Amino acid sequence: MEPLFANKSRGVQLLYLALFIVIGLIVASGLAMLLSWLFWGSMNTEGSSNPLATLYLQSTISSIGTFLAPALLFAYCQDRQWWHYNQADRKPAYHLVNVTLILSIIILPLVALLGQWNEAIPLPEALQEMEDSANDILDRLLQDHSYPTLLLNILALGLVPAVCEEFLFQGSLQPFLTEWTKKPHLAIWLTAFIFSAIHLQFAGFIPRFFLGAYLGYLFYWSRSLWLPILAHFLHNALTIMVTFTLEGRGIDLDNLKFTQVHGAIPMIITCVVGTFISLVFMWKTKDESLNH
Numbered sequence: 641m642e643p644l645f646a647n648k649s650r651g652v653q654l655l656y657l658a659l660f661i662v663i664g665l666i667v668a669s670g671l672a673m674l675l676s677w678l679f680w681g682s683m684n685t686e687g688s689s690n691p692l693a694t695l696y697l698q699s700t701i702s703s704i705g706t707f708l709a710p711a712l713l714f715a716y717c718q719d720r721q722w723w724h725y726n727q728a729d730r731k732p733a734y735h736l737v738n739v740t741l742i743l744s745i746i747i748l749p750l751v752a753l754l755g756q757w758n759e760a761i762p763l764p765e766a767l768q769e770m771e772d773s774a775n776d777i778l779d780r781l782l783q784d785h786s787y788p789t790l791l792l793n794i795l796a797l798g799l800v801p802a803v804c805e806e807f808l809f810q811g812s813l814q815p816f817l818t819e820w821t822k823k824p825h826l827a828i829w830l831t832a833f834i835f836s837a838i839h840l841q842f843a844g845f846i847p848r849f850f851l852g853a854y855l856g857y858l859f860y861w862s863r864s865l866w867l868p869i870l871a872h873f874l875h876n877a878l879t880i881m882v883t884f885t886l887e888g889r890g891i892d893l894d895n896l897k898f899t900q901v902h903g904a905i906p907m908i909i910t911c912v913v914g915t916f917i918s919l920v921f922m923w924k925t926k927d928e929s930l931n932h
Contacts, residue, residue, distance in 0.1 A: 644717040650820045656717065657812065660710035668705020672698040695781055696796045707804035711812040726811030727859070732867040735925060739918050740858065740867060744874035746914045747854070748882070751875070753908060754847035763842055782880070785888050790880070798876035806869045809835045809852070810859040828856035851875065857919070861926035 645653050673683035675697060682688040685695055715725040723729040781793060809831050817827035832852030836845050855868040862868075 641720060643719050650816075653717075653816065657710065657714050657816070660713050661706060661808075664705040664707075664710045665702070668701050668709075671705070672701040675701070692781065692784070696792065699781075700796055700800050703800050703804040707808040711804075711807035714812045714816075725815065726807060726865050727815075727863055728807070728811060728865045730864040730866075732862040732864040732870075733925075736858075736862050736867055736922060737870065739922055740871050741874070743915065743918050744871055744878060746911045746918070747851075747875075748878060749908055749911045750915060751847045751851060754850060755844055758846040759843050761843075782883055782887070785884060790884050793880050793884075794877045798880055799873050802869055802872035802876055805835070806855065806859075806865060806872055810855055810868045811865045814856055814859060824860055828860060829853055831856055858922075861922050 645656070648656070676688060676694045677683045679697075680688040680690045680694055682694070685691040688694040711726065712722055716722055718725040721729075778797075781797060813834065814827050814831040817830055818824045821827055821830075832849050832855075835852035835855075836848040839848060841848075855872055858868045858871055859865060
């Protein structure tokens, strides 16, 4: 049987993907509000008998409906398979997994430094209000410093977004743009730009943009969606655990400047060198992933 997108132009396919996302967002929002009303008596956190549970539920359903479901549907329309177009049916090479585990730790200071530089850029008042609203929601989810909540945050804020977002961006958009432009590196950076912009949090645009490019190259070199999913999850989980640990010690992260931390400069230099060596190693050994 012929794939659904067999005779569709690239532009039409892109419109379908956008349509899938919009429909997924609408359905997910409606379902999340309905379940919130049934379980906790309110369609939003205001008036809910359990505001945090409402936030977790709505965040999870939103990620699945907006990112994962459209991505899977888009992949199926490409070749009538759910896991092939997005290369979720391939295992990454073990050496790439090992390097990714190391990289997930050593890039954290670099991301923190980029974030600090990004936050120094003044935003228009309207964008600043959006930023404050998004940060307020995140702060509410991270304010409980109990270990059960930490595990729940790693699952809801670490694993779910990593899986759902990677299926859409690296698993659907990046291969589509690669086929369209015939330029894989351009596709990686375009996908990273869209990945960062769609979050609508511009105080973190720069670190998220480079993180998106990093995930894109992991996908390109490994030929497997599971490597960027692993890297994305580890980054989220480690960030959550670092925040949990520092705030648990009474450290005010809002006023903490990374460059003022003792030993920050040597740490940054070490991380830059380590990241460069790791990425070069991945690039040099990328062809080994074809055997997996």
